[in-house]
Every structure is written in structure tokens, then in C-alpha cells.
Amino acid sequence: MPNWGGGKKCGVCQKTVYFAEEVQCEGNSFHKSCFLCMVCKKNLDSTTVAVHGEEIYCKSCYGKKYGPKGYGFGQGAGTLSMDKGESLGIKHEEAPGHRPTTNPNASKFAQKIGGSERCPRCSQAVYAAEKVIGAGKSWHKSCFRCAKCGKGLESTTLADKDGEIYCKGCYAKNFGPKGFGFGQGAGALVHSE
Numbered sequence: 001m002p003n004w005g006g007g008k009k010c011g012v013c014q015k016t017v018y019f020a021e022e023v024q025c026e027g028n029s030f031h032k033s034c035f036l037c038m039v040c041k042k043n044l045d046s047t048t049v050a051v052h053g054e055e056i057y058c059k060s061c062y063g064k065k066y067g068p069k070g071y072g073f074g075q076g077a078g079t080l081s082m083d084k085g086e087s088l089g090i091k092h093e094e095a096p097g098h099r100p101t102t103n104p105n106a107s108k109f110a111q112k113i114g115g116s117e118r119c120p121r122c123s124q125a126v127y128a129a130e131k132v133i134g135a136g137k138s139w140h141k142s143c144f145r146c147a148k149c150g151k152g153l154e155s156t157t158l159a160d161k162d163g164e165i166y167c168k169g170c171y172a173k174n175f176g177p178k179g180f181g182f183g184q185g186a187g188a189l190v191h192s193e
Helices: 059-066 168-175
Strands: 022-025 028-031 049-052 055-058 116-118 131-134 137-140 158-161 164-167
Touching: 049 059, 055 059, 116 137, 158 168, 164 168
Parallel strands: none
Antiparallel strands: 022 028, 049 055, 131 137, 158 164
């Protein structure tokens, strides 16, 4: 076919590409409508194109076709793929829909008051915005304190006994071993009567 206009040829369809419809990639010219991934036919741009020889791909298809193979390789660190393997003949069954339980006491921990749990310290409702979990129960942030000294606690700094929570120091003083050789620090001797 003669090249009457003298324009460049499209890298995909080999027809003349005029300036108004031209996309350039690595020295080749393409029609905007031809600048598509060769596998999935997605529109490409300068940030999504990957070139292999004279062929153009989206980065995902390029990685599947030319990237490393095997366990642990994907489109990047931490990438999740929604590919279920249909192209390999794998068929997936849909999971049945969620059905709520009809059991009125579904949770042993959830003693509900109007849709919220009760704080063991003040017996008031604990809502999500103010909830702290410790010793298997839900507490208000303001109630999540040592029962002896009132020090604020974290889930890693508490000890519990008989449904009450304590800081580790108060727990050791009140419920720890007694006698010579047991005390507040390494090597401390305490005489208790």
C-alpha cells in the first residue's frame, strides 16, 4: 500500500498514523485506539506500558508472561492477585452467603445492654469508641486501671485475679509469694509476719 501522506506506520495495525492520533513509545508510533495491551486489551499510557521487542503489554500481563515464575513471585511486594486460574481450567464454587445465628446467647463474653457490652468495673455500657479489651472482657478506657493503685494499664502490663485487673507491681505485692527472698526487685529481702 503506498504511503501517500508520508506519515509513520502504526506498530500494531501498520496503517498511517497522523499527528492528531499519534502515541509514541520507544521510537514507535501507534494510533491511540491501537495502544492496547496485546493480552487483555486494556488502554495503555506511559505509566502502564511494558515493551517486549515490538509488542506492548500492561505491566500485569507482561509480568505474567515474561516475569519470574514460581512461588513468591507476583507483580510486586505484597501484591494480591484476583486471578482465580480460570485460564488454566480451574473452576471455583461460590461460598454460601452469610446467615446470622439464631442463638440468643451467641457469645459468653457479650452480656449485652442495648447492643453493647458491660464494663466489669462500672457496669455501664461499653461502646466501640471507648472499648479496651483486657482479661477477656471489655472495659471503658477510663476504667482500665489497677484496682489497687489506679495506675492506667495496657493489655501487656496487667495481671488479673478473680475478675479484677491490677498492675504487675500491685499484683506481686498482694498475691505474689511471701517470705525471705521474695520482694520488689532482684536480691531484695523482705521480712513479712
